[in-house]
Amino acid sequence: MGEGTPIVLLHGLGASGDYWGSAYDRLGDQHRLVVPDLLGFGASPRPTVGYGPDEHVAAIEACLDAARVDQPAVVVAHSAGAIVALRLATTRPDRVRAVIMFGPPLYPDAIDARRHVKRLGLTARLFANDGSLAALVCRWTCAHRQLAGSLAALSRPDLPARIARSATTHFSKGLLALTRTFRTGPGTVTITCR
Numbered sequence: 001m002g003e004g005t006p007i008v009l010l011h012g013l014g015a016s017g018d019y020w021g022s023a024y025d026r027l028g029d030q031h032r033l034v035v036p037d038l039l040g041f042g043a044s045p046r047p048t049v050g051y052g053p054d055e056h057v058a059a060i061e062a063c064l065d066a067a068r069v070d071q072p073a074v075v076v077a078h079s080a081g082a083i084v085a086l087r088l089a090t091t092r093p094d095r096v097r098a099v100i101m102f103g104p105p106l107y108p109d110a111i112d113a114r115r116h117v118k119r120l121g122l123t124a125r126l127f128a129n130d131g132s133l134a135a136l137v138c139r140w141t142c143a144h145r146q147l148a149g150s151l152a153a154l155s156r157p158d159l160p161a162r163i164a165r166s167a168t169t170h171f172s173k174g175l176l177a178l179t180r181t182f183r184t185g186p187g188t189v190t191i192t193c194r
Helices: 052-067 080-091 110-119 122-129 132-143 145-155 161-166 173-184
Strands: 007-008 032-034 073-078 096-102
Touching: 007 052, 007 080, 052 080, 073 080, 080 096, 132 145, 145 161
Parallel strands: 007 032, 007 073, 073 096
Antiparallel strands: none
């Protein structure tokens, strides 16, 4: 990894640090690049205390500490990762130089949020609504991870297979807890940090 301003890349729902792909590796030439898997996603373990934004912030701080990042980072975040990035910036402004978000699930009101959810694809709508069907699909995915990964790759030919498969490596509680943060707004946990 390069030296210079640290850059933290936070993925969104149904993804992992793999989401960023090799195109972002060049950032590591001149910057210190940190690409964690958020709690309950990718290779990060299941936390014992919860999956909310504060638990993600604690895990990201632990990741930055383990990587010996001792200066404020630029946090680049997609989708639900943006919620985590904003929480990190508001609770630990000393650790964040800037936040760059794309596709953040931020809406002026519930009506606009519902309007946005209706335009999402079927799977995204399923998890955005966080109902019993979403929980059932999550449990099935976790119980049949290899088959789910193959189906995900087949259903999303527009994505590299590795990225599509990574959507099935979440833990159901992690996915469902982050979807709840879209509507609602402690303990130390560990995330996989690359």
